Amino acid sequence: MEKRRIRMASLIVLGVLLSACVVIGVMYQRDIQAARARIASGSEIAQTACGPIEYATAGEGAPVLVVHGAGGGFDQGLDFGLPLTRLGFRVISMSRFGYLRTPLPEEASPVAQAAAHACLLDALHIERAAVVGMSAGGPSSLQFAIQFPQRTSALVLVVPGAYYPGHGGDANVVGSRTMVFLRDTMLRSDFIFWAAIRFAPATMTRLVLATNPALVATASAEEQSAVALVREHILPVSPRRIGLMNEAKVMMSLERYPLEKISAPTLAISAEDDGYDTYNAARYTVSQIPGARFVGFPSGGHLLVGHTDEVLNAITGFLREHP
8 A cells, every 4th residue: 555655656746747847848949939030030141251241230320330249149239229229320230250140250359350340331331330349249349449440430348348457367358257157058058048047047147147136136127127138038049159159269368459549439338246347347448548438337237237227328428429
């Protein structure tokens, strides 16, 4: 009798586990198919002198090249740039080397990526644009301003991945530990990444988005939705994997750029509690660029939670000041 009860209990547990697996499988398939459908439309391929580049544009007005961060693509740039389109700017957002439908060339350094930015503008017949570099999009944005000063009307660096002195080894490289973590674990499977953001969102917010989950918990509903959107839109991760792999190499081998050569008006924005330590990187970068401005917040993390309106006002005001 006792053995029968144990067997029955085991069968019940097994049934529950199997049911849970089925439910999780259905949820995953629903979400990953929606994510794949989302990136399958809304972009085009420009055949440029630097090779094929995936891009999308939105809005009308002064052109703004939005350079996405790690885990991004044209979609991340559009997500960030959407408010700018409502305020009279034309946003151009590309998928950088190795992300989505932009292939990874043999030479994929920030210098080469900056040249590709110029090639895309050439293909779109845009002579001059403002550049907004987000996070790991910082290196190529800086290089663009260095290499193409006449084509850079303004440079905005938002929580920029950039070199700064004072730390040994790769400790001064923004996001290097997270890049390695992603490379060795989550980048191996869309399912693993999906499960992490679905069942441990706070952990992923802290680890991948470098933002204190407690800040998000007390933020407005609108900002909470924005954070969730950033997490969700890293999916599917598999077509971003090559770009992220290259990103890890780039971010762990940054050197000081000749920032004093940048002549474009420059604005950098960051928060002291950014888990990627972009605050020190932004401050150092600004200190080396003649006339550059810095906007810093004591809190907000990598996503600048709690400062959405301030950041948007700072960027739009700066871009209007320097058309």
